[in-house]
Amino acid sequence: MLNSLRDSTKKLHEELEKENLAGQIISHEISLDDYKLLLLQNYIAYKITEAEISKFIPSYQSDKTDKLAKDLAALGVDNSISKEFEEKFRLNSYEEALGAAYVVLGSALGGVYISKELPNCPALNGVPQPHFFNGDRDGVKSWNKFVKELKAEDFTETQINEASKKAMDTFEFFGLVFKETSLIPNCKIS
Secondary structure: OHHHHHHHHHHHHHHHHHHOOHHHHHOOOOOHHHHHHHHHHHHHHHHHHHHHHHHHOOOOOOOHHHHHHHHHHHOOOOOHHHHHHHHHOOOOOHHHHHHHHHHHHHHHHHHHHHHHHHHHOHHHOOOOOOOOOOOOOHHHHHHHHHHHHHHHOOOOHHHHHHHHHHHHHHHHHHHHHHHHHHHOHHHOOO
16 A cells, blocks of 8 residues: 555655745745745645545544644734635545545655754744744654554555545645645735
8 A cells, every 4th residue: 555655646746846835945945925825825735634534534633734723823824715625625435535644644754854944044034933844753653653554454456546546636636725825816925
């Protein structure tokens, strides 16, 4: 399962990283407005995917949405636009939830790296201590637990294909959120 998820999403993952505003944190060139937009984009994508995942994996635990909501509130950003995206992502099975969880939980690895670069961004001096890009390793622990559980379970080829397809769909949904929010005038936060 894990190899199929990784292989089927590799290209989409690389494309999303190229288009994502987080790259501007790595290069230390992000503006405060783009940082706010990045947080909003992540909030929308995680809020919707995590709500769907928890419908099929009751033990699923993540606080990404809550942390992002705190950061947005501290920066005075309205997150109500997330409602416009709620009908654009749905899960229909446990296997699809596994595919989506692979994407969501796997993002913790990049988040730890990004958090180390935030202090090096001149435009973000004075930003309240972040909750989302905080550098803690709890997300990595959740990822490691998820991987261990995947490896312990036997899946049919059909289940693997269903999870892999939804993992690809999840990356595409994140890309859609990032693209569409950057085009909506009121998402250019000032």
